[in-house]
Amino acid sequence: MSMIGFIGGSGIYESLPLNNVREESIDTPYGEPSSPVTIGEFGDTGKEIAFLPRHGADHGRSPTNLPYRANIYAFKQVGVTHIFASNAVGSLKEELEPGTLVIPDQIFDRTRNREMTFYGDGIVVHQPFTEPYSPELVDHLTDAAKTATDTKVVKGGTYVCIEGPQYSTRAESEFFRSQGWDLVGMTAIPEAKLAREAEIAYATIAGVTDYDVWKKDSEVTLEEVLENAAKNQDAIKTAIKAAIESLPEDHTCEAHTSLAGTVNTPTEAIPQETRDRVEPLVGNYL
Numbered sequence: 001m002s003m004i005g006f007i008g009g010s011g012i013y014e015s016l017p018l019n020n021v022r023e024e025s026i027d028t029p030y031g032e033p034s035s036p037v038t039i040g041e042f043g044d045t046g047k048e049i050a051f052l053p054r055h056g057a058d059h060g061r062s063p064t065n066l067p068y069r070a071n072i073y074a075f076k077q078v079g080v081t082h083i084f085a086s087n088a089v090g091s092l093k094e095e096l097e098p099g100t101l102v103i104p105d106q107i108f109d110r111t112r113n114r115e116m117t118f119y120g121d122g123i124v125v126h127q128p129f130t131e132p133y134s135p136e137l138v139d140h141l142t143d144a145a146k147t148a149t150d151t152k153v154v155k156g157g158t159y160v161c162i163e164g165p166q167y168s169t170r171a172e173s174e175f176f177r178s179q180g181w182d183l184v185g186m187t188a189i190p191e192a193k194l195a196r197e198a199e200i201a202y203a204t205i206a207g208v209t210d211y212d213v214w215k216k217d218s219e220v221t222l223e224e225v226l227e228n229a230a231k232n233q234d235a236i237k238t239a240i241k242a243a244i245e246s247l248p249e250d251h252t253c254e255a256h257t258s259l260a261g262t263v264n265t266p267t268e269a270i271p272q273e274t275r276d277r278v279e280p281l282v283g284n285y286l
Contacts, residue, residue, distance in 0.1 A: 015051035122274030137203035148242035157182030207232030
């Protein structure tokens with residue numbers, strides 16, 4: 001049976017309405033996650049949902065220093081098989097105005113200072129990442145968002161992930177546009193990579209908050225981002241609720257076997273300490 005995790009981005013710090021709620025404080029080999037994991041039953045569906053606010057309950061963590069590895073590892077430990085995430089993003093296209101919901105299908109990585117993998121210390125894993133979001137979940141989340149909300153919903157597009165916490169320069173923003181990319185944000189990477197390394201299907205719904213700085217007379221500000229993120233919150237939660245309700249409990253996709261054939265280190269050469277650390281993630285293949 002599938003278990004769904006929801007990672008709330010900027011503006012979303014509380015879980016969906018859940019019953020029989022409990023909080024689990026989880027200590028992982030990669031430190032503590034952004035907050036305790038909230039787990040509860042979703043409505044009358046009987047489905048168990050896990051929730052994490054990406055930046056912490058009080059938005060105390062910046063994009064570079066987020067405990068991405070701890071967050072995904074904690075979800076894996078509690079049994080999460082699918083993740084729906086949300087992101088607040090800037091738009092790189094005129095037609096993607098603030099208030100639009102976009103379910104991207106590609107990422108371009110412009111980060112520099114983040115830990116990208118659970119592996120690499122005693123074990124080397126080379127994993128395909130051609131489709132960074134689960135295509136099946138992209139389709140599912142798009143259909144749910146279009147059905148459940150009156151908001152403009154766009155399927156597909158490239159999310160360029162910058163390091164932050166500063167916004168883009170005008171030159172950078174114009175360059176991103178010249179490449180044909182669609183959205184700019186700060187948190188898609190390494191979250192999507194780590195979900196794939198944990199064999200968790202992953203897709204995100206991005207709420208457009210601004211036009212970045214490429215647009216004439218546009219100068220993105222925190223005030224604008226927060227104001228529009230708050231406006232997008234209800235539509236994002238409505239879409240996520242619909243996606244959860246309609247996801248089959250036995251849903252599987254390629255992400256759930258994505259580690260097969262990717263471990264480059266012979267099992268006998270992997271130190272025991274390393275094996276203990278990665279056992280919840282890749283133990284089936286060692």
